[in-house]
Amino acid sequence: MAPTMNSSSGTSACLILALLCGSPFAGLSAEAALIHHDHFDRDLSAWVVEQAPGGTTSIVEDQLDVDDAKGCTVWFREKLTGPIRIEFDATLIQQGGPNDRVSDLNCFWMATDPAHPEDLFANSKARAGSFKNYDALRLYYVGYGANDNKTTRLRRYPGDGTKPLLPEHDLNTPEFMNVANRTLKIQVVADGSRIRFVRDGQTVFDFTDAAPFTSGWFGFRTVRSHLRLDNFRVYRLAR
16 A cells, blocks of 8 residues: 555544554554555555665565565655654565575665755665665664674764764674564654664664754665565654
8 A cells, every 4th residue: 555644633543543453562652643654565656666686676465575686775755754653564585585595674764865955866876776875875774684694783874974883783692683484573763862773572772862863764775685574654753
C-alpha cells in the first residue's frame, strides 16, 4: 500500500490501531500518530532505489526484496520532520542464493545533502548505491550486523565526508548480530536530541545529540546481502 497521511481527527484511531497491531514499540510513546505506511503490496512508487549493477530490488510476496551484489540504498521518497518513530520488519534471507550472506541490515535516517538541502535525489544517479558516495551526506546511520555480521555500529555523519565512531557505538557481541531467516522488528527514533535504534523491543543505541538533525529522508541500506522488508510505518511523536 502506498504511504498515506492521516488527518488530525484520525490521530486517536491510529494510536488505538498501533496498540492493537502487535508492534512491540507501540507502548513506548504516550501519543503517536501514524502518518505514513507501506506494506509493499502494490508498487515501489513511494521509494527511490539507488543500486549498483548486479542487484535487484522488487516486490516479492508482498514484501520489499533487496537482493544486492555491490551496494543498495532504497529511500523513502517523502522528507520526514521530527519528532518521529520509524518501524519496519526485516529478514536476512539465507536460501543458497549468491548474495545470501546474512549481513548488513543497515539504514540511514534524517539524511540530507548539504549541496542540495531540499532535494536529496539531485545526486541520486551519481551515488548509484556505492557506499562511499554517501559520505558527504548529513545523517544518522546504523550498520546492524555489518562487515560479514561481525559489527553493529551507530554513526552520525556531519556532512563533511567524515564518519566519526564513538567507542560505545561499536558493538561486536552475538546478541546484536543478524540471524538468518529470522524476522526482526526494527525501530529508529529521532525525537529532538534523543536518537534511538531498537531491535525487537531492546534498545541497541540511545544517543543524545547536542546538535540534532531534525528533518530529512529515511533509507534502507545494504551491500552484498539479501533482505526482505515489510510493514514500514512512520509515526509522529507528541512534542
